[in-house]
Amino acid sequence: MSNAAQLSPAVDKPDHVADDLVYDFDFYADPGLIERGHARAVEVSKEAPPIFWTPRQGGHWIIRGHKAVFDVSRDTDKFSNGPISYEELQEILKSLPEDYPKPLIPTPITLDPPHHTMFRLPLQRAFSPKAMKKIEGDIRTLAADLIEKYKPQGGCEFMGSIAEPLPVTVFLKIFGLPIEKQDEYRALVKEHLANTDFEPSAVQERLRKVAAVMHDTIMERKDNPQDDVISLLWSAEFDGQPATIHDLENYCVMIFVAGLDTVMNGMGIGANHLATHPELQAELRANPDKVPAATEEILRRYTFTLPPRFVKEDMEFQGVTMKKGEKAVLLLPTADLDPNEFDSPEEFNLARESVHIAFGAGPHRCLGSHLARIELNILYEEMLARLPEFRLNPDHPVQYHGGPVWGPEELHLLW
Template identity: 55%
Template structure:
């Protein structure tokens, strides 16, 4: 990607990059640090009540029907609406934004030229709002980013587009997949549902085992030097996928790894990655996941998978459920 960008002629349109995940320290630190405050535990904790209110409204809307397609009814609108509000993007464009992200995530592998075009499409979808917040700041992330200085220089539109495409993709796709996988786990384990309904204080701990058992992110990395791993030779420039779901199902770390075990002594997972690139939005994801479990178990009767409509899964950089029909007694 760097070589392709370097070959562009002077004056070519800016091609945004999802910074800072495409950078290494110290450049990575310079661009990531300004985002730390926005996604700190203290800042995210202040959003818990509004997230709970939205989750309650979504669940209240489906409860009388005795059934729902969970991904479109709850798992998508909950984290996506929360993030659009945080970012400062208009909620009425949610379907358009989701369609753009979905196309990007489905076509991302191997097609670098296509990826650059899709990143430009994402930036274009945000540009009106980016420019408006520069001139008319509000209480949102985009307005905050315009106030930053990077290396002592004011934030540019190119900087904003780089930040924007990263936040747009991460905020409008990732967490909903974790929600779907975990809710499927609960739907097939009614004993666990009953235990957590009886002892809701266990939900925070249960959510960590959910993250381990149903890890959903598969980040990409670029090989920097020749290396051989388990007989596979990799050369500089090669792209590799870090299949974190497999790491969290490693039997050397987790006995009977495919079993959800609420009493597991070691559930120190890497669902959010580790090191400098650890997921910046992990605190937000944890709050959203925990609140969803709490509200579903408090407000809904025992729910289960609809035998007439089995779940449909998808792979890619974020694995998850495309559609999942739940039923319950009314």
């Protein structure tokens, strides 16, 4: 993560974009977002059209309204998850010399149906509620140990001390990766999050480092399967062909990208809300059975991921003219603040019945949502049970980072 993200230059609007669809919002570096986090999302949800075009980050669509986000997420005929098709990708892979390292493709998130369906299936088993339930006890022990480690200090910088090591250690556990590699992984996570260079070659270089650290364990599990996700993925078949090392690496970099940054920022956002709402802490301490409802309402009120889509053909979509190849960012944070879907959306309400889309919608809906919910619930339960009332350290005002996953840069807590 980095505050270094600079407001990108505004580019000219293409002719097919109507003037009244332009709204200036840089989802990486909007100054209001950096200073005020979701308070800026509330403003955008009130000011911007349900589908708008921003001149920032090279110029692209932003899907802001709940209905529009829901429809785009499900319409895989009109919107693709990757900038190039599966067929084009296969052509590129075939054209590469035999000894050339294959580009890593986060799988299945960058694929569209029908290929997406085939590659999602093995992960669905690996991350099922039943499989995740089995590791709940381990996650609780990890969370409790981390909190107890910092408790005597009377406070900590929460992101680096707890929100980052907890999901990284859970990730190592699920993947059956050696726990001794924890420091190496944490360094990779930090490097990955601090980097704002999204040139394909720079992204490949970072992903390759992730795959390299996992390589030995991946190969070892091929011949000696154990009770972990890597062994389970080796047993998958695609179009009747056994999984290859390239398939395994693609899955592993996907989970690394999707499962660490998200949980870490979700934890930071949740701890921030609790730290600034002592009355909610008191209510949850008195009624721990309300924690899952609080987790859901935190996820809705501060939804924080922005998945991309790519327009597949020139078209009219919900009255808006779009051109093939244009990018459309799903602004899930504002979708979950849409008054057409949620009564008084700014209000924090534990009794809400409408379902949020913090985990997305349609075929790509988050595969790790069961795990994420377990991690978040356990963290809040253990913090509330083990720490006295906690609050923000007034000497360190919270600053946020934008990008595809929003969250606090640092979060200094006192208790």
